[in-house]
Every structure is written in structure tokens, then in C-alpha cells.
Amino acid sequence: MSPTCGELRGGDAGAAVTLMGWAFRRRDHGGLIFVDLRDREGVTQCVFNPATGAEAHAAAGRVRGEYVLAVRGTVQARPPGTANPQLPTGEIEVAVGEVRILNESKPLPFHLEEGVEVDEAVRLRYRYLDLRRPRLLRNFLLRDRVYQAVRASLHAAGFVEVETPFLTRSTPEGARDFLVPSRLARGHFYALPQSPQLFKQILMVAGLERYFQIVRCFRDEDLRRDRQPEFTQIDIETAFLDRDDFLPIVEGMIVEVFQAVRGIALPRPFPRLGWDEARARYGSDKPDLRFGLELADCSDLFRDAAFEVFAQAVHAGGVVKALRVPGAGGLSRRDLDGLVEEAKGSGARGMVWVRLAEGGPQASVALFRGDSALTRELAARLGAQPGDLLLLVADAFPLAAEVLGRLRAGLAARLGLIPADLFRPCWVLDFPLLEWSEEEKRWQAMHHPFTAPRDEDVELLWSEPGRVRAKAYDLVLNGQEIGGGSIRIHERRLQQRMFEVLGIGETEARAKFGFLLEALEYGAPPHGGIALGLDRLVAILAGTDSIRDVIAFPKTQKGTCPLTEAPAPVSPAQLAELGLRVEAEEE
RNA sequence: GGGGUCGUGGUGCAGCCUGGUUAGCACACUGGACUGUCAAUCCAGAGGCCGCGGGUUCAAGUCCCGUCGACCCCGCCA
Numbered sequence: 001m002s003p004t005c006g007e008l009r010g011g012d013a014g015a016a017v018t019l020m021g022w023a024f025r026r027r028d029h030g031g032l033i034f035v036d037l038r039d040r041e042g043v044t045q046c047v048f049n050p051a052t053g054a055e056a057h058a059a060a061g062r063v064r065g066e067y068v069l070a071v072r073g074t075v076q077a078r079p080p081g082t083a084n085p086q087l088p089t090g091e092i093e094v095a096v097g098e099v100r101i102l103n104e105s106k107p108l109p110f111h112l113e114e115g116v117e118v119d120e121a122v123r124l125r126y127r128y129l130d131l132r133r134p135r136l137l138r139n140f141l142l143r144d145r146v147y148q149a150v151r152a153s154l155h156a157a158g159f160v161e162v163e164t165p166f167l168t169r170s171t172p173e174g175a176r177d178f179l180v181p182s183r184l185a186r187g188h189f190y191a192l193p194q195s196p197q198l199f200k201q202i203l204m205v206a207g208l209e210r211y212f213q214i215v216r217c218f219r220d221e222d223l224r225r226d227r228q229p230e231f232t233q234i235d236i237e238t239a240f241l242d243r244d245d246f247l248p249i250v251e252g253m254i255v256e257v258f259q260a261v262r263g264i265a266l267p268r269p270f271p272r273l274g275w276d277e278a279r280a281r282y283g284s285d286k287p288d289l290r291f292g293l294e295l296a297d298c299s300d301l302f303r304d305a306a307f308e309v310f311a312q313a314v315h316a317g318g319v320v321k322a323l324r325v326p327g328a329g330g331l332s333r334r335d336l337d338g339l340v341e342e343a344k345g346s347g348a349r350g351m352v353w354v355r356l357a358e359g360g361p362q363a364s365v366a367l368f369r370g371d372s373a374l375t376r377e378l379a380a381r382l383g384a385q386p387g388d389l390l391l392l393v394a395d396a397f398p399l400a401a402e403v404l405g406r407l408r409a410g411l412a413a414r415l416g417l418i419p420a421d422l423f424r425p426c427w428v429l430d431f432p433l434l435e436w437s438e439e440e441k442r443w444q445a446m447h448h449p450f451t452a453p454r455d456e457d458v459e460l461l462w463s464e465p466g467r468v469r470a471k472a473y474d475l476v477l478n479g480q481e482i483g484g485g486s487i488r489i490h491e492r493r494l495q496q497r498m499f500e501v502l503g504i505g506e507t508e509a510r511a512k513f514g515f516l517l518e519a520l521e522y523g524a525p526p527h528g529g530i531a532l533g534l535d536r537l538v539a540i541l542a543g544t545d546s547i548r549d550v551i552a553f554p555k556t557q558k559g560t561c562p563l564t565e566a567p568a569p570v571s572p573a574q575l576a577e578l579g580l581r582v583e584a585e586e587e
Numbered sequence: 588g589g590g591g592u593c594g595u596g597g598u599g600c601a602g603c604c605u606g607g608u609u610a611g612c613a614c615a616c617u618g619g620a621c622u623g624u625c626a627a628u629c630c631a632g633a634g635g636c637c638g639c640g641g642g643u644u645c646a647a648g649u650c651c652c653g654u655c656g657a658c659c660c661c662g663c664c665a
Contacts, residue, residue, distance in 0.1 A: 031622035045625070065615085082623055090625090107616055110598050113626075116614085118598065121657050174665045194665090221664040222588095345661090435665095448665050557658065 006042020066105035125562040149260035164199035175219035192218035200237040204527035237529030283405020288479025289424035313394035328389035433470040451486040485530030
């Protein structure tokens with residue numbers, strides 16, 4: 001019998017077994033030697049007793065951390081009182097009769113034990129060792145189950161997995177492309193796809209009807225904790241489905257993934273919030289629904305109030321947004337000053353705080369102190385209790401809401417209001433189709449130029465483009481955007497108008513994605529889809545906040561790989577073959 | 588492009604504010620002891636140009652300037 005190091009139990013006592021794995025820890029008692037043998041599945045204690053295996057015992061004396069071993073022996077129940085309840089295999093041990101040292105190991109550059117924070121540059125340089133650490137290994141076993149669950153769910157729903165090219169052409173707008181020079185067409189470049197967007201739409205024209213792909217995407221932008229230059233999407237596109245038929249399919253897949261991977265039953269349907277509603281209530285277009293702390297609008301209270309700053313803001317078309325933080329009245333003056341600084345850091349001109357203390361309200365502005373009518377009205381509006389903290393920001397709507405939205409998220413974390421292991425997905429709908437670019441003085445597609453307007457807003461595209469809402473949707477989970485998509489334009493007339501509004505001329509459009517436009521003229525069905533960030537989804541499921549922990553070989557924040565030392569210079573011969581010359585960097 | 592935190596034996600940290608003997612601790616490592624440990628224990632030992640460069644000073648791990656790297660954030664990411 002050749003079990004893994006994670007599966008032997010009390011009932012296996014007496015079995016002859018062969019185990020292979022790494023020597024995790026060794027405890028040498030001179031007479032007895034214990035070695036914890038580790039593989040992917042777990043750890044099993046092996047006992048080397050000179051009385052029953054003199055040669056093996058001698059060999060075990062030479063074993064060091066991470067030596068690779070094959071041991072042959074007998075499973076035995078541990079002597080009474082020596083079982084280890086911490087280990088799944090803790091009832092038994094393997095009495096080793098024979099051991100082969102399959103390989104030795106140098107002392108490691110860092111500890112594999114849990115709970116020791118090692119500099120990430122070191123971890124990445126020795127990623128193969130980092131990946132041996134149970135915490136990281138667990139993430140990849142989980143990620144594997146996510147792949148399986150996604151494929152099973154989508155196949156069951158009639159989806160077909162199709163691959164699309166990595167070597168493709170650069171398309172305008174969106175993120176910066178990674179370019180690949182062509183040897184055969186000198187001076188021409190492929191671009192690595194930011195997503196298979198155009199191809200998946202073309203697959204709909206091709207009649208695939210339901211397509212998906214777990215696919216790598218590339219964006220040459222600056223990195224973050226949740227952004228890598230190459231990342232993985234679950235890319236989906238369907239024909240003949242409008243938004244309300246499509247979203248439940250995606251929802252079903254997410255529910256099945258959570259069930260299969262974590263045994264968690266997410267309640268369906270996922271709540272749906274309008275884009276305006278999400279920002280008004282949560283101060284974010286990716287609201288975290290794991291806790292309350294909803295924002296309130298108090299503009300009307302201040303329209304004619306004696307507090308000039310707020311009254312003026314309201315008269316200028318702005319709003320007064322308020323956040324009630326239950327039980328946070330105990331925050332120190334210093335904490336509150338810190339919050340005001342944070343608010344200013346987010347762009348607010350200022351923030352008023354009110355502490356509903358026992359001896360009467362205290363506030364950063366005199367008008368709210370003591371038993372003022374204004375404070376009473378405000379407290380009533382917000383349902384505030386003694387001991388609560390109220391934060392108020394007056395400004396233009398999006399800014400005031402965003403400022404408090406950030407504080408809301410920060411305070412929830414600091415005050416411990418976010419339950420562990422809670423998952424609250426929601427849909428955010430009805431995004432604007434377009435947003436005005438102050439820099440370029442033109443409309444830009446908020447999602448992409450192929451996103452369809454909502455049916456009832458189509459005519460506005462000719463009169464008031466800024467008011468057109470899109471058939472676009474984001475899937476948000478615990479305050480993180482994990483996916484976004486839209487129903488696409490499949491009619492030539494609408495697409496034409498869209499390009500006009502975006503200031504993309506017929507010639508330019510033809511030049512840049514003529515192949516898609518042409519395809520749309522040959523019986524394109526109504527279609528739409530979504531792209532889900534697999535790395536972010538897996539990170540959330542794994543309970544880590546960095547996607548680097550769920551990517552086997554991630555890049556550093558400067559886009560380098562300490563393991564391979566990529567990117568690296570190439571030989572002059574390689575450059576010459578491509579017709580490229582590298583210019584010296586300017587000072 | 589901008590802001591912040593950090594950089595000290597292999598790893599994690601202290602020392603830096605307030606410059607001054609031999610740079611300290613834990614783990615890992617090496618040798619020894621030990622037949623019921625599981626973070627084994629006990630004894631002994633080795634291992635450092637304090638990221639790099641420059642400056643101030645009688646004297647710099649410590650103060651100043653620059654630079655490199657890691658991380659976090661803003662910009663950016665349709």
C-alpha cells in the first residue's frame with residue numbers, strides 16, 4: 001500500500017506501507033528518531049527505532065530538513081497518551097523498517113512553517129520552496145477545484161470552451177498593450193490580448209451560441225495587490241439572451257463554485273443595485289454588503305440651516321451625505337482628526353464629526369454642540385443613539401458619497417464589523433454608457449464601444465448621450481469587483497451612432513476593428529457576456545487579500561520575476577532579426 | 588509620474604529618535620548528549636563590511652543627500 005502522507009488513520013494499524021515525501025521536521029532522541037514526512041496531502045510521523053531497523057535509524061540520523069525520502073514500514077497505533085490531536089494522522093505513526101534517501105537538500109533560505117512573514121522578494125526568488133508552504137499549496141489545490149467547478153457548471157449549461165489567439169492586433173482605447181514584434185512582417189507588431197473581447201463576439205456571429213474560456217489576459221499598467229500584468233479571466237459570451245436571462249446563468253455558476261469549493265450556499269438571487277443607488281447608499285460602485293453603515297442624504301436639513309458651509313454646498317447643487325457609525329462615539333479626538341485627514345486625502349474640503357456623548361453632543365463645529373435643534377434633527381434622521389458617531393461631508397454628489405464610502409469601508413474593518421467567512425455578492429446595474437473625459441474633451445465608453453444602451457434610452461443617444469444607461473453589469477463580491485460585462489450592440493445603425501458619439505470616424509473604426517464590424521453585418525445574433533477575474537475570485541475563496549498568493553509565479557510590483565529575472569535583455573542578433581534597435585535611456 | 592513604509596548573520600526582528608567599548612534576541616545551521624517526541628529538550632559552536640554610494644564628524648548601523656530593491660496607496664487599469 002502506498003498511501004499519501006495525509007490519509008492513514010487508526011483503522012490502518014498493522015498495514016505495511018510505503019510513503020514518499022519531504023522530511024518536514026526531525027526530532028532526534030538519540031535512541032528514537034521521529035521524522036514528520038510531508039507531501040501535498042499532509043504529514044505523517046515516521047519512527048526510526050534501532051531495535052527494529054538499525055540501518056534505517058542510522059540513515060535517519062543523516063536526514064536534514066527537506067530531504068526527499070521513501071520509507072517502508074508498518075502502520076501502528078501510537079502508544080497511549082502520545083497521539084497528536086493536531087494532526088489528522090495523529091493517531092498513528094509508521095514504524096520504519098527501511099528508508100531510502102531519494103535526494104538531499106541544502107538548508108533552506110527561509111522557514112516553511114506557517115506564520116513567519118518572509119520578504120516577498122525572497123519568497124518569489126525561491127518560489128518552488130514558497131509553494132511548499134501549506135498555506136500557499138492549499139491555495140493552488142483550491143484554485144484547481146475552482147477550474148473544475150467552473151468547467152462543470154458551464155458545460156452543464158451548454159457552454160463550449162474555445163481558445164482564442166494570444167498573438168493578435170492592438171486595438172484602441174483601454175489599457176496599454178504588451179507588444180510582440182513580428183519577424184516575418186518587419187516593423188509590425190502583435191499585441192497580447194487585454195481580453196478576448198472581439199473574438200468572443202465573433203464566435204457569437206459564428207454560431208457557437210454559448211462560449212467560455214479560462215484565459216490569460218495581459219495589460220501593461222501599473223501593478224497593485226489585486227492587479228498583475230498577466231491575469232486569468234473566466235470569459236463568457238452568449239447569444240439570444242438579454243441581461244435578465246443571462247445574469248442568472250452567471251449567478252448559478254458562482255453559486256456552484258462556492259458550493260463545490262467551500263461548501264457554502266450563497267443565497268439567490270444576488271441583490272441588484274443600480275449604479276446610482278450603490279453610490280448613494282454605499283459611496284461606491286463596488287459596495288461591500290457584509291456590513292451596514294449605509295450613507296444617508298441630509299441635504300434638505302441643511303438647505304436653510306445656519307451652517308453656511310453646508311447650506312452653500314446644497315444651493316450650489318451639491319449634497320450633504322452622512323454616515324452614522326454605531327458605538328463609535330468613543331473614538332479619541334486624535335482618531336477623529338485622523339478621519340478628517342483621510343476625508344481630505346480622498347478629496348473632501350472638510351468633514352464634520354459629531355459625537356453623541358453622555359453629557360451632550362460634541363462636535364468639530366460649534367453649531368452641532370450641546371442640545372442644538374440641528375443636532376436633534378440630524379440624530380432623528382439618522383436614527384442615532386447616544387454613543388454613536390456621525391460623519392458629515394458636503395460636496396458634489398459623487399465626491400461626498402465617495403469620501404464617506406471610503407471611510408465606511410475603513411471604519412468597518414477597524415471596528416471589526418466585518419464577519420469572517422461571510423460572502424455577499426451583488427450585481428451593480430445601469431451604468432452610464434458614456435463618461436465625459438475632461439482631458440480629451442470627448443465622450444468615452446465607460447465599458448467599451450460595443451456595449452448596448454438600455455432599450456428605453458436608445459433615442460437619448462441622439463439627444464443627450466450623457467444620460468444613456470448601458471446594458472452593463474458588474475459582479476461585486478465583498479466590496480471587490482470580480483467581473484463585468486454587457487449586452488453588446490448587434491445592429492449596424494446603433495454601432496455607427498456609438499462611434500459618432502465617441503468621435504471615432506468611419507475610416508478609423510474600419511481600420512481598427514473593421515473585422516468585427518464586418519462580422520456584425522453577416523447575421524450577428526443579439527449577444528452579450530461577462531468576464532470574471534478568476535484570480536480575485538480564488539483569492540476571496542482562499543481568504544487572502546493578494547492575488548499573488550493564488551498565482552503560481554507572480555510578478556513584483558515593478559513587473560519583474562525574481563525567479564527567472566524576467567524581463568531581461570536579448571542578444572543583438574535577436575534584435576537584428578526583428579529589425580529593432582534599443583535606444584539609450586535619456587537622462 | 589507622485590506619496591508612504593521598510594532594508595541589520597540564512598529567516599524574522601531589536602538597536603537609529605538622543606552618534607562613542609565586543610551590534611543584541613529568537614528561529615534555522617554545525618558538533619555533542621538523550622528511547623516517546625511532535626515548535627522536542629539540554630550543552631557547546633560557527634555565522635554580520637548594518638542594501639549600495641557620497642557627505643557631516645575626532646568618531647556613523649545611528650545624522651544628512653543620492654541611489655537601488657521590496658511592499659502599500661494615488662495617478663493609470665474602456
